Amino acid sequence: MSVRRIDLLVAGGGPAGLVTALHAARAGLDVEVWEPRPGAVDKACGEGLMPGALAGLLELGVDPSGHDFRGIRYVSGPRAASADFRHGSGRGIRRTVLHDALTRAVLAAGARVEQRTVGAVRQDDEEVRTDHVRARYLIAADGLHSPVRRALGLDRPTTRHPRFGLRQHFAVAPWSPYVEVHWAPAVEAYVTPVAPDLVGVAVLSSAKASYDARLDALPGLRDRLGCAEPASVVRGAGPLRQEASRRVAGRVLLVGDAGGYVDALTGEGLALAFAQARAAVGALVVDDPERYERDWVRLTRRYRWLTGALLTGTRSRAARRAIVPAARVLPWVFDGAVNSLARPVGH
Structure with a gap:
């Protein structure tokens, strides 16, 4: 079989991988997405896009059907506390509907999507090699338990309080x-x-x-x-918490959950994945993959700090019982936290 040369190979055809491919194709790169699972890729997730994530999707010209929601409500027994978004609505979108909409956009942009698995990865200063493909770069967007991350030795053990x-x-x-x-x-x-x-x-x-x-x-x-x-x-x-020692290894970059994940508590997963996809492609366009490592730290700082603090603070049963009463007594704090999470990542 003859060797094919492309600019970018994306491992993983979920939202993170497809948005990466969409940015790359629109930047003029020759890009392929390899996803081993057939059809629309589903997964266990909350499926709610916060206003910042939805805005990023709409900026790409992708507008999947769903059901809009205006904010977040915490409920504990008969008590509840609500906070409305200040700048636009969020949208609940079935993961399969989102996948189909993104796939259509990726194909229309000229990228290719194949039902294939990325095998052994070898690289040098010029390219990444897998099977009969030679790519200038590989972006792994292959999920929480990323095979590419593991194969590159970038996994960092996380045994504390698995969720x-x-x-x-x-x-x-x-x-x-x-x-x-x-x-x-x-x-x-x-x-x-x-x-x-x-x-x-x-x-x-x-x-x-x-x-x-x-x-x-x-x-x-x-x-x-x-x-x-x-x-x-x-x-x-699960376990939901996953850590990587780095997001860049030579010409391989980790995007989305593959690059590390804390928890779904704050609902920022898709917003982070979309922002990382844009940053990763931007770094590759200027042939500076290490720039992505710096951008990843900046883009995820708020998420890592806030989610880690909330997980620690809600670990005890007493603290969990106090969450909704505290949100009712301090509504401006609850409102501020919700709207901080609702804004676009990096802003």
């Missing part, structure tokens, strides 16, 4: 114009409206309990769902 997520959809009309976060002593659930007749419910916990067992810890949410029929299979992810 796991499970998600399922229910055929019921959204009852709230907010993404609701339901708190219990050992679990929280994120309820995201994704269509006029559909909500997604993602539950996070440090315990490896079943999805139903986690929902049972939130009787108020159980009652709200009532007899609604499940509209998807349960999908899981």
Whole structure:
């Protein structure tokens, strides 16, 4: 088989990889995306795009259908606290719908998407080699448990307080114009409206309990769902916290969850992935991959500090019980935190 030479190979065809390919193709690079899974790639996630993430998507000309929401509501038993976004709405978008919209945009931009797995990676000062492809650069956007990150020896062990997520959809009309976060002593659930007749419910916990067992810890949410029929299979992810020693190894760059992830607590995953994709392609266009390492630190600083602090602060049951009462007593603090997270990454 003859050797093919391209500018950029992207490992992973989820949102991070597709947005990377879209930026690269529009910058004039010859780019391919390799994704081993067929069809629209689904995963366990909250599916809510904060206003900053949605704005970034719309700037790319990608406007997937979904269900808009106006803010975040914390719920604990009969008590609740809400904060509205000050600058635009967020949008709940099924991951498969987002994948299809991004794939169409990537193909229209001239990039290629293939159902293939990136195998052994070798590189020198000029190119990255895998199978019969020679690429000037490789961007790994292959998820939390990135095979490329592991193969390059960039994994950093993380055994402290592992957290796991499970998600399922229910055929019921959204009852709230907010993404609701339901708190219990050992679990929280994120309820995201994704269509006029559909909500997604993602539950996070440090315990490896079943999805139903986690929902049972939130009787108020159980009652709200009532007899609604499940509209998807349960999908899981975790441990959520992943760390990499670096995001750049020669001509290989890590984007999205592959580059490190703290937790879904603040809902910034897609916004971070989109900002990293833009920064990574910008660094490659000027042949300065190390610039991306510096940009990654800057872009993720707020997320890493805030999410780490919230995880530490909500680890005890007493602290978790105090979250909603504190948000009610200090609404300006809650509002400020929500709108800080809602703005575009890097601003």
